[in-house]
Amino acid sequence: MLFKFITFCFALLAPSVFATEELTANVDHIQQFASLIRWSGVLLSILVIGATWLLLRFLGSIVDGVSGQFVQYRMPLQKMQSFLQFFIYMTAGVVVFMMSFRINDQILALIGGTLAVSVGFAMKDLAASFIAGLTVMIDRPFQVGDRVTFEGNYGDITTIGLRSVRMRTLNDDIITIPNNKFLSEVVVSGNYGALDMQVVIPFYIGLDEDIVLARDLIQEAASSSRYIHLPKPVTVLVQQTISENYLAIKLTCKAYVVDTGYEKLFETDITLRVMKEFKEHGIKPPKIALQS
Structure with missing residues (x-):
C-alpha cells in the first residue's frame, strides 16, 4: 500500500x-x-x-x-x-x-545556418531553371527567331539562356520567362525555325451574298499581296457560322507571309484589299438578327 x-x-x-x-x-x-x-x-x-x-x-x-x-x-x-x-x-x-550583437561562436553558427538555408532556397529555383534550360536546348520546342505563343504572350524568341528565355512581343515589350515554366506549359510555335509563317485571317459575309465571288476576291487579294510567300498555297475555307445574334458565312484565308516580321503588315494589306473589293462588288457583312 x-x-x-x-x-x-x-x-x-x-x-x-x-x-x-x-x-x-x-x-x-x-x-x-x-x-x-x-x-x-x-x-x-x-x-x-x-x-x-x-x-x-x-x-x-x-x-x-x-x-x-x-x-x-x-x-x-x-x-x-x-x-x-x-x-x-x-x-x-x-x-x-x-x-x-557580441560576435562569438553561437552567432557565427546562427549566421552560417541562416545563410545555408537561404542559399538552399534560392538555388532550388535556379537549379530547376538551369536543368530546364538544358532540356529546352536539347529538345528544342522552339528556336531563336521563332514567333511563339506562351501563356497569352505572343512574340519572337530573342534569347535562350540557361536560366530564362526572352521574348519580344509585337508591342516591342521584352518578356523574361524562367526556363522551368516551359516544362509544364504548352508553347505554340508559328514557324519553328522557318522564315515564312502561315497567317490566318477571317472574314464574315451575309448568308444571301455571293459566296463564290467572295472566296475568289479573298484568294486574289492574298495572292497579289507584296508580302505573300507564293511557293506555298493560298487557301480560303468556307464555313457557316451560327451565333446568338446572327447567321453568317465565315471565310478563312490561310496564306504564308514571306517573313514573320511582316505578319501584321501582311494581315493589314489583305484586309484592306478584301474590304475594298467587297464594297465595289456589293458584298455586305452579316446582319444582326432582331431579338424578340
Whole structure:
C-alpha cells in the first residue's frame, strides 16, 4: 500500500516538475540570447537606421531632380541609384548587426545556418531553371527567331539562356520567362525555325451574298499581296457560322507571309484589299438578327 501511495504522489507531481524544468530551460535560453545583445549598440543602431533612411531619401531627391533637368541621363542615374541603394542597405545591415550583437561562436553558427538555408532556397529555383534550360536546348520546342505563343504572350524568341528565355512581343515589350515554366506549359510555335509563317485571317459575309465571288476576291487579294510567300498555297475555307445574334458565312484565308516580321503588315494589306473589293462588288457583312 505504501508503494502504491508513493507512486500515485509521484504521478501527480511529475507534470509540474517537468513543466518547471521546461520553464527553467526557456528562461536559460532567453538569458543566453540576451547576453549576446549589446544594448548600448542597439540605441546607436537606431540612429544608424534613421541616418540610412535620410541618406536614401536625399539620394532619391537628387536623382529625381537631375533626371528632370537632364532627361538623357535618367537611365544611367537610375541604374547607379539602384546599385548605391543596395550597397547602402548591405552596409547599414552589417553595421547594425556588428553594433547590436557580441560576435562569438553561437552567432557565427546562427549566421552560417541562416545563410545555408537561404542559399538552399534560392538555388532550388535556379537549379530547376538551369536543368530546364538544358532540356529546352536539347529538345528544342522552339528556336531563336521563332514567333511563339506562351501563356497569352505572343512574340519572337530573342534569347535562350540557361536560366530564362526572352521574348519580344509585337508591342516591342521584352518578356523574361524562367526556363522551368516551359516544362509544364504548352508553347505554340508559328514557324519553328522557318522564315515564312502561315497567317490566318477571317472574314464574315451575309448568308444571301455571293459566296463564290467572295472566296475568289479573298484568294486574289492574298495572292497579289507584296508580302505573300507564293511557293506555298493560298487557301480560303468556307464555313457557316451560327451565333446568338446572327447567321453568317465565315471565310478563312490561310496564306504564308514571306517573313514573320511582316505578319501584321501582311494581315493589314489583305484586309484592306478584301474590304475594298467587297464594297465595289456589293458584298455586305452579316446582319444582326432582331431579338424578340
